[in-house]
Amino acid sequence: MARKRGLLNELERLGENLDRLAVAAFSRGPARAAEEIVVDLQEAGPVWSGRFSNSWQIDTNDGRKTVGTGAAGYPQRLYAPLLSGRSFVGDDVKYTISNFAPYADEARDLAEGIFIDPGTTPLKEYDRGTRVSGYRGDLIGNDEGPNRSTAPLDWYTTYLRGGAIDRQIKLSLDAELGRVRL
Amino acid sequence: MNYQAIRAAVENPLLSAFSGLAPAVPVYFDNITAAPPNTTTEYVRVNVTFGITNEPTLTSSVDNARGAIVIRIFTEKGRGPARNQTLLTTAVNVLETLNDTAKTTSGVFFRVGEINGPTFSATEAAPHFVGRIDTSYVATVLS
Numbered sequence: 642m643a644r645k646r647g648l649l650n651e652l653e654r655l656g657e658n659l660d661r662l663a664v665a666a667f668s669r670g671p672a673r674a675a676e677e678i679v680v681d682l683q684e685a686g687p688v689w690s691g692r693f694s695n696s697w698q699i700d701t702n703d704g705r706k707t708v709g710t711g712a713a714g715y716p717q718r719l720y721a722p723l724l725s726g727r728s729f730v731g732d733d734v735k736y737t738i739s740n741f742a743p744y745a746d747e748a749r750d751l752a753e754g755i756f757i758d759p760g761t762t763p764l765k766e767y768d769r770g771t772r773v774s775g776y777r778g779d780l781i782g783n784d785e786g787p788n789r790s791t792a793p794l795d796w797y798t799t800y801l802r803g804g805a806i807d808r809q810i811k812l813s814l815d816a817e818l819g820r821v822r823l
Numbered sequence: 824m825n826y827q828a829i830r831a832a833v834e835n836p837l838l839s840a841f842s843g844l845a846p847a848v849p850v851y852f853d854n855i856t857a858a859p860p861n862t863t864t865e866y867v868r869v870n871v872t873f874g875i876t877n878e879p880t881l882t883s884s885v886d887n888a889r890g891a892i893v894i895r896i897f898t899e900k901g902r903g904p905a906r907n908q909t910l911l912t913t914a915v916n917v918l919e920t921l922n923d924t925a926k927t928t929s930g931v932f933f934r935v936g937e938i939n940g941p942t943f944s945a946t947e948a949a950p951h952f953v954g955r956i957d958t959s960y961v962a963t964v965l966s
Contacts, residue, residue: 750893751942751955752942752944753944753945753946753949753953754946755946755947755948774868774895774897774949774951774953775944775946775948775949775951775953776895779868782854794870795870795872795891795893795957798872798891798893798957799872799873799874799890799891800874801891802874802890802891802936802939802957802958802959803872803873803874803875803889803890803891803959804874804875804878804889804890804959805874805875808875808878
């Protein structure tokens with residue numbers, strides 16, 4: 642009888658651990674990945690006043706979101722909302738990361754813009770040069786140039802399409818799964 | 824890892840394609856040549872970036888680079904999108920042809936992913952109408 646109860650306890654514990662594993666794999670893992678992707682984007686992207694870096698937001702597919710402050714200053718970490726049970730249903734996109742700065746496309750080199758040097762010192766190291774086209778990062782490098790850029794041309798496309806985002810997702814999921822002891 | 828060979832795998836066919844047009848359209852690559860600032864003539868800008876230099880694959884080779892290709896076509900503003908789209912078609916054809924290249928025992932095996940765009944933009948200040956496409960690539964150095 643005692644042996645049977647012990648076995649039942651073990652099975653119960655295994656069930657709880659499997660629950661933890663499922664939560665780690667399907668909720669904390671993706672949330673952590675979304676947070677780390679935002680950190681990567683903040684590090685890779687331009688930081689002049691810091692408003693663009695603090696304008697990232699993370700949305701879940703069930704309508705919850707974490708929104709950056711949009712304020713000037715050094716980039717602040719965003720914490721992603723955890724997925725709810727019903728948001729696991731279906732194979733749609735679970736998290737969406739976007740930037741709500743009005744000049745987000747220009748900052749990501751996706752569209753041309755008109756750039757005016759505010760005369761302040763950017764929060765991040767910059768390259769100086771002469772802007773060739775209407776794209777933010779399209780500078781011919783020379784130390785005397787009138788334009789400044791705090792991130793290389795196409796930093797966003799490179800992160801998105803060059804494999805770094807996939808690697809970040811894998812690392813974050815692995816890290817969360819690694820915390821679970823069965 | 825042979826970065827130059829990877830660049831050449833995509834830059835040479837693009838240069839040949841645009842040079843072969845009548846009239847030829849100048850192509851500017853990363854840190855080789857640069858379009859004169861505020862030029863009004865049409866040109867093509869190609870940026871090849873590296874995201875990951877090596878990653879384990881199913882074979883023993885780790886010379887497997889991933890990155891992005893961004894192509895911007897600058898044409899005259901105020902004349903409609905036709906010319907821009909013609910040049911974009913040339914670029915897209917080159918990228919698609921890269922995926923038809925057979926794998927050999929040496930050189931670079933190059934594959935591009937889905938092509939995003941084109942997106943178009945024009946600002947008051949800039950003299951051009953710009954069409955932009957981008958894609959990912961995976962390049963394996965075989966020798």
